[in-house]
Amino acid sequence: MSNHIDAIEKSELVGDQYKYGFVTDIEVDLAPKGLNEDIVKLISHKKDEPGWMLEWRLKAYRHWLNMKPPQWQKVSFEPIDYQDSYYYAAPKVGDKPKSLDEVDPTLIETYNKLGIPLREQEVLAGVEGAPAVAVDAVFDSVSVATTYKAKLEEVGVIFCSISEAIHTYPELVKSYLGSVVPYGDNYFSALNSAVFTDGSFVYIPKGTRCPMELSTYFRINQENTGQFERTLIVADEDTHVSYLEGCTAPMRDEHQLHAAVVELIALENAEIKYSTVQNWYPGDSEGKGGIYNFVTKRGACRGDNSKISWTQVETGSAITWKYPSCILQGDNSVGEFYSIAITNNYQQADTGTKMIHIGENTKSRIISKGISAGHADQTYRGLVRMQKKAEKARNYTQCDSLLIGDQCGAHTVPYIESKNPTAQVEHEATTSRINEDQLFYCRQRGLTDEEAVSLIVNGFCREVLQTLPMEFAVEAQKLVGISLEGSVG
Amino acid sequence: MPDGAGRSFTFLEQAARDDLIGLGSQLKWLRELKESGASIFKERGLPNRSDEYWRYTQLNKLIEIDFQLSKESPFVGSKQLSQGVSGGLSTYRIVLVNGCLRKDLCSIENLPKGVLIAGLNAAISSVPSRLEKKLGKNIDLENMPMAALNTAFLKEGVIILVDNDIVIDKPIELISITMPNKYPTMSQPRFLIDLGENAKATLIESHIGNTEIPYFNNVVSEVTIGEGAGLDHYKLQEEGLAAVHISTIALRLQRQSLYRGFILQSGGLIGRTEASAVLDGSESDCRFDGVYLGSRNQLLDTTTSIKHVATNCKSRQVFKGVLDGSAHGVFQGKTHVTIGAQKTDGYQLSRALMLSPDAEITTKPELEIYADDVKCSHGATSGDLDADSLFYLKSRGLSPDVARRVLVEAFLNESLSEIKLNEIFEGFTNHVRGWLNSKTKQSAVG
Numbered sequence: 062m063s064n065h066i067d068a069i070e071k072s073e074l075v076g077d078q079y080k081y082g083f084v085t086d087i088e089v090d091l092a093p094k095g096l097n098e099d100i101v102k103l104i105s106h107k108k109d110e111p112g113w114m115l116e117w118r119l120k121a122y123r124h125w126l127n128m129k130p131p132q133w134q135k136v137s138f139e140p141i142d143y144q145d146s147y148y149y150a151a152p153k154v155g156d157k158p159k160s161l162d163e164v165d166p167t168l169i170e171t172y173n174k175l176g177i178p179l180r181e182q183e184v185l186a187g188v189e190g191a192p193a194v195a196v197d198a199v200f201d202s203v204s205v206a207t208t209y210k211a212k213l214e215e216v217g218v219i220f221c222s223i224s225e226a227i228h229t230y231p232e233l234v235k236s237y238l239g240s241v242v243p244y245g246d247n248y249f250s251a252l253n254s255a256v257f258t259d260g261s262f263v264y265i266p267k268g269t270r271c272p273m274e275l276s277t278y279f280r281i282n283q284e285n286t287g288q289f290e291r292t293l294i295v296a297d298e299d300t301h302v303s304y305l306e307g308c309t310a311p312m313r314d315e316h317q318l319h320a321a322v323v324e325l326i327a328l329e330n331a332e333i334k335y336s337t338v339q340n341w342y343p344g345d346s347e348g349k350g351g352i353y354n355f356v357t358k359r360g361a362c363r364g365d366n367s368k369i370s371w372t373q374v375e376t377g378s379a380i381t382w383k384y385p386s387c388i389l390q391g392d393n394s395v396g397e398f399y400s401i402a403i404t405n406n407y408q409q410a411d412t413g414t415k416m417i418h419i420g421e422n423t424k425s426r427i428i429s430k431g432i433s434a435g436h437a438d439q440t441y442r443g444l445v446r447m448q449k450k451a452e453k454a455r456n457y458t459q460c461d462s463l464l465i466g467d468q469c470g471a472h473t474v475p476y477i478e479s480k481n482p483t484a485q486v487e488h489e490a491t492t493s494r495i496n497e498d499q500l501f502y503c504r505q506r507g508l509t510d511e512e513a514v515s516l517i518v519n520g521f522c523r524e525v526l527q528t529l530p531m532e533f534a535v536e537a538q539k540l541v542g543i544s545l546e547g548s549v550g
Numbered sequence: 551m552p553d554g555a556g557r558s559f560t561f562l563e564q565a566a567r568d569d570l571i572g573l574g575s576q577l578k579w580l581r582e583l584k585e586s587g588a589s590i591f592k593e594r595g596l597p598n599r600s601d602e603y604w605r606y607t608q609l610n611k612l613i614e615i616d617f618q619l620s621k622e623s624p625f626v627g628s629k630q631l632s633q634g635v636s637g638g639l640s641t642y643r644i645v646l647v648n649g650c651l652r653k654d655l656c657s658i659e660n661l662p663k664g665v666l667i668a669g670l671n672a673a674i675s676s677v678p679s680r681l682e683k684k685l686g687k688n689i690d691l692e693n694m695p696m697a698a699l700n701t702a703f704l705k706e707g708v709i710i711l712v713d714n715d716i717v718i719d720k721p722i723e724l725i726s727i728t729m730p731n732k733y734p735t736m737s738q739p740r741f742l743i744d745l746g747e748n749a750k751a752t753l754i755e756s757h758i759g760n761t762e763i764p765y766f767n768n769v770v771s772e773v774t775i776g777e778g779a780g781l782d783h784y785k786l787q788e789e790g791l792a793a794v795h796i797s798t799i800a801l802r803l804q805r806q807s808l809y810r811g812f813i814l815q816s817g818g819l820i821g822r823t824e825a826s827a828v829l830d831g832s833e834s835d836c837r838f839d840g841v842y843l844g845s846r847n848q849l850l851d852t853t854t855s856i857k858h859v860a861t862n863c864k865s866r867q868v869f870k871g872v873l874d875g876s877a878h879g880v881f882q883g884k885t886h887v888t889i890g891a892q893k894t895d896g897y898q899l900s901r902a903l904m905l906s907p908d909a910e911i912t913t914k915p916e917l918e919i920y921a922d923d924v925k926c927s928h929g930a931t932s933g934d935l936d937a938d939s940l941f942y943l944k945s946r947g948l949s950p951d952v953a954r955r956v957l958v959e960a961f962l963n964e965s966l967s968e969i970k971l972n973e974i975f976e977g978f979t980n981h982v983r984g985w986l987n988s989k990t991k992q993s994a995v996g
Contacts (some may be wrong), residue, residue, distance in 0.1 A: 133602075464922035467892070473917040477930055482904030485933035488915070494922040 081340065085282050092149035098122060101255050104149050108224045108258075111231060121244035121254030128248045134411040135440045135472060136380050138353065141318060148256045150283040151200075195220055197261045197277045199290055209273065218271050218302075219264040223291050226262035233264055237295050241324040241361045241388070249320040249382075250357040253289045257322070260290035265300040265331070274530055279308035281341070281352070287318040294324070296331035298364065303334040305533055308341055308377075314350045316379060321356045329364030329391065334372070336529055338537055341377035343544075348407025348436070351379025358385035359415075362394035362423075370397040371414065372528045374537045376544040379408060384442065386415035389423035389454075396425040399525040401537075403518075403544045404437030404469070413443035413475075418451035418484065427458040430522045434465035434545055440472040447484035454481065460490040463521055465514070465545065515542030562588050564619060565702040577678055580704070583686045587701025594695040601695075606880045606912045607822055607851045611794050617736035617766045619703075620648035624729040626655060631725065633758045633788070639973045641723035641754065642667060648728055649706050649737020649767070664713030667722065670740055673709045680711065684744055688772045688800040694824070697798040700738045700770040707740035710753070714746035714776070721752035721782075721971075726769070728790060730761040741771040745779040745807075752782040754974065757797075759790025759817055769797040773809070777831060780808040784974055786981065789817035791846070797823045805831030805860070812969055813840035814978055815850050816985055822851035822880075829891075832860040838867045839968040841978075843985045844877030844909070851880040858891040865895070870965040871902040872958055873909035874989055884916040885928070891921050898928040903935065903961055905954075905989075955986050 092103050101122050105115040130140070195209035197220065213220050219230065226234050244254035261277040281288045296302055308319075319341060325333050335358075344351025354377070360369035371385040381404075387396030398414035416425035425445065433439040445456045462471035473490045495517050503513035519526065519541055526534055526541075565588060596612060597604035626647050644667060645655035651669035658667045666677070673681055691698040708724060728735065745751060757767065767789060775781050789795045795818040803809055815821045827836045842850040856865040871879040885896040902911040915928040935957050943953035962982055969975040 462917075462919070464919065464924075467889070467922045469922070470918070470920045472919060473915075473928070475913075475915060475930070477913040477932065478911070479902075479904070479932045480910045482907060482909060482934040486931060488913075488930040489927070490915070490917060490929075491927040492917055492919050493925055 081342070089283055090151045091147055091283070094147055095144045096146075096148055096256065100148050104256055104258060107149060107151075108227070110224075110227055113235065114227055117239070117244070118255050121251050122256075124245050125248070125251035125255055128251055130248050134382055134442070135438065136382065136409040136411050138316075138380055141353070143252075146318065147283065147286040148289070149258055150286045195273055195275050197222060197275075199259050199261075199277060199279045200282060212272070216269055216272055217266040218269060219262065220275055221262055223257075223260040223262045223293060226293075230262070230264070233295065234262065234293065237324070237326055238293055241326060241359050242322050242357050247357060249355045250322050253291060253320050253322045253357070257289045257291040260292045260321070262292075263294040263302065263304065265296045265302050267297045268299045270300065271302040274303050274305055276305040276307070279306070281317055281319065287320065290321045292321070292323040294333055294335070295326045296328060296333050298329045298331060300331045302332070303530055304336070305530060306335070306337045308339055316351060316353050318353045318355065319378075323356070323358040325360030325369055327360065327362050327364060327367035327369050327394075330366045331364060332368040332370075333360065334370045335360070335385070336372040336533055338374045338533055338540065339377050339381070340540060343377045343408050344379040344406065346406045348379070351408070352377065354378035354381045354383065356383040358383065359388065360386070360396070361388045362391050362396060364394070365391040365420070366393045367391050368395040368397075370399070370528070372399040372525065373401070374525075374529070374540065375400065375402040375410060375412060376540050378410070381410040381412050383412045384414055386417070387425060388417045388419065389425065390419045392420040393422045394420055395423070398425075398427045398429070399528045400429045401432070401522045401525045401541065402430070402439060403432045403541060404434070404439045405544055406435040406437060408437045409439070410437075411440040411442055413441045415444040416446070416456060418445075418447045418454040418456070421450065421452040421454070423451055423454045425456045427456070427460070428524050429460045430525055431460070431462040431471055432465065432518055432521070432545070433462065433469040433471045436468045438470040440474060441490075442474045444476040445478070445486055445488070447479040447481050447486060449480045451481050451484050454484040456486045458488040461521070462490075462492040463518065464492065464494045511542070511546060514545060518542070518545060560616070561699060562592055562702060577674070579682050580674065580685075584702055584704050587691060587698045587704070590691050590698040591695055591702055594698065597695050603824070603853055603882060606878070607820065607849060609794070609820070611764065611820060612766060615734050615764050617734045620650065620731060620735040620737060622731065623647045623650040623652055624731070626652070626727055626729060630727050630758065630760055631655065633756065636721065636723050636754050636974065636977060639721055639971075641721045642718075643723045643725065644708050646706070646708070646726045646737070646739055648731060648735050649726075649739055651706065651708070662716060662718060664716040665718060666709065666711040668709055670707035670709055670742070671705055681709065681742070684742055684772070684774065686772070688774060688802050688828075689770070689798070690800075690826075694798055696768055696796050697770045697800070700740060700768050700798070703738035704740055706737065707742070709742040710744070710751070712745045712749040712751055715748045716746070717750040718752070721754050724753065724755045726757045726767070728759045728761060728765050728767065728793065730763060731765070734763065735765040736768070737766075738768050741769070743771065743773045743781070745775050745781055747776040748778040749776060750780045752971065753784070755783070755785040757787050757789055757795060757817070759788065759793050761790045762792055763790070764792040764794070764819070765790065766794045767796070769795070771797070771799045773799065773801045775801070775803050775807040775809055777804045778806045779804070781810070782970065783809065783811045784969070784978070785811070785813045785823070786978070787813070787815040787817050787821050787823065788981075789821065791819065793818040795821045799823065799825040801825065801827035801836070803827060803829050803831060803834040803836055806833045807831065808835045810837045810968070810970065811839070812978070813838070813852065814842070814981065815840070815852065816843040816981070818848065820849045820851075822853065824853040826855040826857070827865070828857045828859060829863040829865065830859050832862045834860065835864045837865070837968065839965045840869045841962050841965050841982065842869070842871040842879055843982065844871065844879050845874040845989065846877065847875065848877045849880070850877065851882075853880070853882040855884040855886065856896065857886045857888065858894045858896065859888050861891055862893045863891065863895075865897070867898040868965045868968060869900045870962050871911065872905060872962065873902060873911060874905040876906070876908035876910070878910040878912070880912045882914040882916070883928070884918065885926055886918045887921050887924055887926065889920045892923040894921065894924040894926065896924070896926040900928070900930045901961070902932040903958065904932065905934065905958075958986060959983070
């Protein structure tokens with residue numbers, strides 16, 4: 062085994078792995094550094110927001126001032142200086158571009174480099190015959206382009222940046238924003254509510270099946286900025302939508318904060334599938350730099366027979382703190398959480414889910430695969446709660462952890478609470494390392510150590526990878542291998 | 551919180567008052583030990599929701615009622631003594647009544663050479679130097695506020711010291727009985743069990759309540775198992791209906807040692823057993839199994855923590871709970887593998903059966919792992935009886951009540967069958983049957 066570890070440790074270095082680490086040189090509009098009521102007002106002003114929105118932001122900001130950062134998670138980092146960051150950075154443009162042709166070519170180039178085509182006729186690279194995907198591209202604080210809008214409008218689907226939605230569909234935004242994640246929910250959701258700059262808004266009207274995948278691509282480019290985006294997806298009765306989220310950031314020595322809030326609302330018979338490939342810059346092999354990814358994601362299955370499914374592939378970020386959750390209010394509603402989290406070098410992740418069963422016959426399924434390598438520390442933290450009225454509710458949870466190397470940690474902290482005897486809860490967790498026999502078998506067939514590990518880890522994650530939309534699955538499989546390069550053993 | 555702090559203070563006042571008449575003040579090391587317990591408890595106060603391992607077990611009862619150390623030790627008949635689970639085995643017996651050692655009820659004559667069983671108080675006078683080396687050495691008081699409180703009171707209790715290579719011929723039976731008193735009674739007993747190299751012993755511990763008025767029993771057991779030694783430890787918690795029973799078991803296992811613990815909790819209004827083991831020596835093997843049977847408005851909490859420090863160690867935990875009425879069951883089990891504890895094999899299973907619509911179960915099985923060459927897993931389930939199995943038994947002519955009892959007993963058997971001594975297995979099984987019978991009677995009446 063030791064020879065094998067040495068062989069791999071001598072190989073590739075981390076620098077090669079993060080191919081999105083470039084910086085785009087583009088003129089930006091920056092708000093002054095620091096955080097105070099004036100900054101909140103400035104952001105609201107820049108976005109030309111109505112009064113109610115500013116009110117809401119200020120309420121959130123004042124609430125945030127009285128809150129303390131959470132301490133319970135199993136990650137450690139220096140306290141964040143919230144005054145040493147920019148809260149607004151936008152690519153400088155004249156008037157809002159009317160078509161893609163007017164968008165700054167450097168920006169288009171950036172997204173092309175990231176493999177995110179903003180040209181509507183193109184499809185994602187590498188997958189022949191793949192269906193078209195509508196993309197909302199968010200660059201630092203603002204949305205720069207949304208594709209396929211016209212085609213979506215034909216069926217009545219609203220897909221735009223949240224700032225645009227606040228102007229164009231204020232009633233929709235007003236009635237749903239903050240209804241799943243109230244601004245006072247936690248420290249980072251309060252911060253986000255005060256200073257969020259952009260994000261995506263989706264509304265699927267009654268009886269509509271969204272004709273294509275919707276996607277938002279987030280990019281942090283500017284130095285010393287925090288990114289605070291807000292996503293709101295409302296699926297009205299009898300609808301279906303699949304939404305993808307991707308993110309990258311340049312390699313920088315200092316940490317950058319990303320505190321997003323995602324709210325999903327599924328009404329009767331609606332289904333939302335939300336997939337994330339999180340590939341923020343994880344820091345270098347010494348643990349220097351990287352994104353702090355402190356995100357609140359929550360979905361409410363409000364209507365009967367509704368379904369929310371979260372799939373996440375978490376490979377990036379220096380620290381991840383994120384628990385995509387489902388509140389299963391409607392009878393027969395279904396919540397799913399499929400997760401792959403890979404931590405390498407000095408990355409830390411405390412991630413998991415919450416499934417709150419309120420309605421009758423509600424079902425939830427949690428499949429979490431954690432891979433920890435190098436000096437990384439990873440925790441699955443989850444809550445399954447069967448409330449008193451959750452007659453015949455069911456939950457199945459499976460958490461598997463794989464340890465690669467003897468300096469990393471993998472932890473499982475599930476909370477299981479049941480107040481209904483007819484509700485059935487099952488939880489299983491295992492921790493192990495890569496089987497030596499499997500490695501031997503692969504090497505004997507001519508695979509290099511890294512190929513072997515990548516193959517085995519992909520097998521370990523298969524249950525989750527299968528749930529990803531095809532365009533993402535290809536990308537994610539590659540990512541799994543890349544993330545473990547350099548320190549597997 | 552202010553109430554809790556106030557109560558902590560009156561507890562400590564009592565401890566200090568009690569100390570004036572005790573021996574504590576005469577021995578420096580003992581005084582320091584008690585003081586450290588008092589100061590930690592003073593700082594921490596009674597545990598509350600913000601303590602991660604006390605989230606689900608609230609001790610408000612301890613604030614509401616003014617518990618006093620018992621000054622009397624009432625009469626106890628043979629009926630009370632036979633309430634344990636020794637199943638008629640011949641044993642060495644040691645008895646505490648309302649927290650005070652009762653020599654007249656003990657039977658510890660003719661102990662094998664190299665075995666010392668005595669009251670803590672007596673041992674402090676007779677073998678202080680032996681105790682100085684052992685007492686309070688295994689407990690992480692900082693993280694165990696209730697053990698810190700017990701330490702502040704350190705006086706009553708039992709010590710069992712077994713020299714190297716001694717195999718005790720009969721089980722040791724430790725019975726703690728609480729009888730009615732004029733005032734709400736409190737006891738803070740300390741048990742110290744120390745097995746030398748290659749020693750073997752069996753300990754049967756029973757906590758029996760014979761009163762329906764509230765009392766508070768805060769027990770701490772310190773157990774050290776020497777190299778190659780083995781301890782079988784059975785514990786029955788059958789305190790009175792209104793009792794608060796808090797028990798902390800701190801274990802340390804040396805190389806190639808074996809600990810087999812079985813805990814049955816069915817008594818008390820609040821019953822909590824917290825067992826924490828440190829596997830210090832390689833190839834040691836630690837097992838905790840248990841059953842909890844909750845009814846009425848009981849809260850039964852089983853909290854375990856197994857810390858693997860050495861390599862090649864094994865731990866296994868199987869806990870089963872049955873909850874009726876509006877009982878709340880809590881199981882928190884942690885397997886912690888520290889850096890370097892390679893080749894660890896850790897297994898844990900927690901299953902709960904809810905028999906009534908008002909029952910509640912909270913489970914938190916936890917893994918904290920810092921070594922890669924390990925095999926660790928846990929499983930947890932909760933729900934009611936399987937409808938198909940019930941139907942099957944009923945279709946074979948069993949009455950619904952009998953069918954349910956058969957299934958519940960079968961459910962508990964996975965844990966009970968870990969008991970190696972036949973007589974004790976019978977003792978616990980009878981206890982479970984008694985509990986199930988009383989349920990059936992209740993439901994027949996209701």
